[in-house]
Amino acid sequence: MTRRVVRIAMNGVTGRMGYRQHLVRSILAIREQGGLDLGDGDVLWPEPILVGRREHALKALAERHGLDPAAVSCDLDAVLADESVEIYFDAQVTSAREAAIRKAIAAGKHIYTEKPTATGLEGALELARLARDAGVKHGVVQDKLFLPGLLKLKRLIDGGFFGRILSVRGEFGYWVFEGDWQSAQRPSWNYRAEDGGGIVVDMFPHWEYVLHELFGPVRTVQAVTATHIPQRWDEQGKPYDATADDAAYGIFQLDGGIVAQINSSWAVRVNRDELVEFQVDGTEGSAVAGLRTCRVQHRSTTPKPVWNPDLPVTESFRDQWQEVPDNLGEGGEFDNGFKAQWELFLRHVVSDEPYTWDLLAGARGVQLAELGLASAAEGRRLDVPELGL
Known part of the structure; x- marks a missing residue:
């Protein structure tokens, strides 16, 4: 068996949706089942990095769920500069999302995000254009x-x-x-x-x-x-x-x-x-x-x-x-619907499996x-x- 580790910067996991559905019931649930079976003996292992504004809350979550206490950060720029981080996930308040996703795209990260993707249509379309031009893969939660x-x-x-x-x-x-x-x-x-x-x-x-x-x-x-x-x-x-x-x-x-x-x-x-x-x-x-x-x-x-x-x-x-x-x-x-979509997106990132719920689909919602x-x-x-x- 070959384990393929994917490091995911998860921004906004101290919020209700980010914590319950995305961290606990999706990423941690995938780890609890032994990872995501990719076939042919390969397993994808998601490694979350918890990002947010309150360090004490992030560390408390890491301790509660047995995660690496060093894999928490209040410095988004530093996390995005880490080349080992492949995916950026955003569950922040809507007003903070667009700027953070822009930074993540510029850093070459694949994007998975809650909706709405931006506070206005022009911003949402611009994110889709930036991701397309950067050649990164991108998905929007449509649970x-x-x-x-x-x-x-x-x-x-x-x-x-x-x-x-x-x-x-x-x-x-x-x-x-x-x-x-x-x-x-x-x-x-x-x-x-x-x-x-x-x-x-x-x-x-x-x-x-x-x-x-x-x-x-x-x-x-x-x-x-x-x-x-x-x-x-x-x-x-x-x-x-x-x-x-x-x-x-x-x-x-x-x-x-x-x-x-x-x-x-x-x-x-x-x-x-x-x-x-x-x-x-x-x-x-x-x-x-x-x-x-x-x-x-x-x-x-x-x-x-x-x-x-x-x-x-x-x-x-x-x-x-x-x-x-x-x-x-x-x-x-x-x-769990959130977990099912996470698994589809993770497969999309590491393979050529198609994924249609992208940032343009997110722009339609906006x-x-x-x-x-x-x-x-x-x-x-x-x-x-x-x-x-």
Whole structure:
């Protein structure tokens, strides 16, 4: 067996997403399984270097997980100057991401990053151009494509279950506590526009790749945004003005005439099975997919409800749907979506295996968020131009 060590500078791992999903459930999980099997007896072994602003927090993480205590740094420039570091990963706040990725590209590092990749479309496109010209490999996290529920949904689409797809309806969100009498589940910067916060900036990049990959490119967007909760309390218990949108209601027209409507809100109480659900309706059948589950109703088993407000409903509409079984993953199980995408990107770095979710794909997400905010501000539907470098 040959072990191929890949050193990865991981910037932003003290944050919730960077720590839980990327460090613990992806890179450390790959190490715990003995590395990534590349075939022919070769194994890729990821070696993380923890980068951030708080040295004591980085050292605490290294100690907690048995990592080399010397493999932590608050000096990004020094880490990027290290020729043994091959990959730069970014999970910082959005406002700090673009400049750091620029430095990493200039240093010749392969790029893997959270989204949005930049605070504006021009910056996102410039990153894609710089990476192309530098000849480095690059990828953007598009984790929801790897969720069990959406993997099941894609299998239905690929198998022609829906016939002609007519529409997609998405519901995402939950109540994020204001922070006064219950601590908030999200960082306070998410609710300050001046710090790069807002649900459109956060979620529209997700909706872009979900719609693009499963149903087709987005051609128009019309959005209404709101800041439903105007005051919140930060991590120190101090009140602050919420200047960013905490809810967005979007309508998207896709190639082929499909209409998608997605509501996103951090000010909604959940009355659905999962925190995100997509209902897809087609001429031959319908499906409702969440994070893990997917239920279907075929044309042949569709009931014939009749509107009658004078009589109580005597049947459970939910019981008329069939559950898609968990037998689509390897061995009947689905791996963590973040880890699955990390493994694909690592294979891409060390081999010629293709990888399509690159910085240009990330720029499409930034574009949709930018146009969504413009649509809400202008009160009109906007076209979504096709991007190119």
